[in-house]
Amino acid sequence: MTIKKISGQNSEGGRVFLTGGTGFVASHVLDCLLDHGFDVVVSVRSQEKGNRMLESIASKKKPDQQVSFVVVPNIAEEGAFDEVLKQYNNLDYVIHTASPYQLSFADPVKECLDPAIKGTTGVLKSIHAYAPTVKRVVITSSSAAILNPPNHRKVYDESSWSEVTWEQAMEPEHTYRASKKFAEKSAWDFLSTVSPKFDLATINNTYTFGPLPRSLPPTSLAEGINTSNKRILDLVSGNMRSGIQPTAPVFTFVDVRDVALAHVRAMTRPEAGGKRFYMVGGFFSNPKIAGIIAKNYPELKEKLPNEGKCKDDVPEDHWGFDNKRSKEVLGIRYRDLEESVVDTVDSILEMMGRLKN
Template sequence: MAASEQLPKTFTGKVLLTGGTGFIASHVLDYLLDHGFDVVVTARSDEKGQRIVKSADQSVGKKVSYVVVADIAKEGAFDDAVQSDPPFDFVIHTASPYQLHFDNPVADCLDPAIKGTTGILKSIKAFAPTVKRVVITSSSAAILSPPNHRKVYDESSWSDVTWDLAMNPQHTYRASKKFAEKAAWDFLATAQPNFDLATINNTYTFGPVPRSLADPSNLNTSNRRIFDLVKGHMREAIQPTAPVFTFVDVRDVALAHVRAMTVPEAGGKRFYVVGGFFSNPKLAGIIRANFPALEGRLPVEGDDDFPADHWAFDNSRSKEVLGIEYTGLEKSVVDTVESILRFEE
């Protein structure tokens, strides 16, 4: 029996969800509320917290609130946030910087990712003894080792990026995900807290933009290429797809977080969450076929740049333990485009 068939439809309990304004967190919030949880989200300001709460479906609006955590890298940043009445049962930590250009790799990315992760684990151990499990959003960046790719990647894989290489902004993000996740597992081994841990290592993530997003131009990095196609930014020349040719739908990622939190067997495991392959020409083709009115914004049809010798992935653990049934590329892209076009109405 699949894990999804073993789960009750509704739950009771309280969840702290960090990084509440983020793309993935917005969908995690929806799934948590749909499953019956009470949720407190963290935000960097009152304005952002209020926007998250207002974006929630009014039928469950009373089950979501927010707390301000202005700087996740600050010592003790989560000490107050993890304390609640009634107390928390679970924590989902999604807060971490995701960008590809940094003025100061350590201050702008590595510290927030690593200290934010170990900091919240320390706070939970010290001030939230009722928490049973913590789920952390890691990344496929903590798994992949470009250009020295394995033939097949799974949860046993760890990136070969080094700290010295992380000082090169080109490698800073993927290094931050590796070292933050490593720090989390090391904390569990040495501190031996009351809670256990699961990590979600998702790849490039497409899907509907958050309702709380004030400006679609600020959407997540993965969706940017779909946005650029829709807005005609690739009309003259389609951008190369490299370096990432794997995708997953954000709703599958969100559900994976909730399942990793609730399925007993998920504790102590990493989950490589990847739905399939894509390329920019494939994205353009899906948009062309489903949105003929956008033809004038799209690049002319050309050769696909998907490499013939691309490595493979093994996502069987996420299917078997979490019961994830992955969304196909076409549905993910169509739903993403529709959510972007709503901003033009």
């Protein structure tokens, strides 16, 4: 286990262990934790990623905040988090975001299902064994653990669970959503069977747009960008100039900064314990995104598909969503699509500028 930190006195917010700290969602969760005055211990997969993370938050961190990183190369290994939680045994909270995302697998179990499920149960076991001061764990789940394609509900909320089976999980088109379902199920099962001192909340976010992480290496924009934002990058880069891609299968979005705030509030608000939070800001489509870019960035007009080819493809009978719990319990006021897209484009253009220099 490797530990490196930016030192400071303890902040008033308490101490949080954040897994997967250089991921898209986690990087914004880290920003939000720092804004709220927490000390943070971050798990990363390599020394390089940890150093890059520390460099990216150096100007954001308050002088009295402590930020450390630990290298955990394989979260699916038995006891992967044991040494971390033995070392940092005075934690107040844990936020677990680390989980693989990819759509093609040579081995679905080894490459996706095990890291998602064993990573989740592993961190819970380690907390239970070695971190007695932890009060709550927040897990980044997904709307994939809620939705039931193709037999959709009329309206989805936190009461819904995906019906994907383990047998279906062996098929690449179902592996990722199965990993999110079974990982989240394993967490709730752990609480019901073990009855640890801590409680649990999960964040089930849909397609997530928003500014790129500061720690994203500028040499890997196309490879490193998250899947949801990739469609915005493709529009800005002219990759849809000849024809806009279909939006399906998902037409709901949320801004990553709203997701990050939800993690922090789910962590600290007593009434959030024991609850799932379905995070949806509204509906989107690729043509709607193209229209927002055309309106706000006339200099990108030549990169965008012809306006006549941008007919909105959101189905009239699309299923609805109920995000009332996140508003009432967590106080989330969702950013609209235009704000989210504009801020995402700004960050993409900034990164492109860095690549040119």
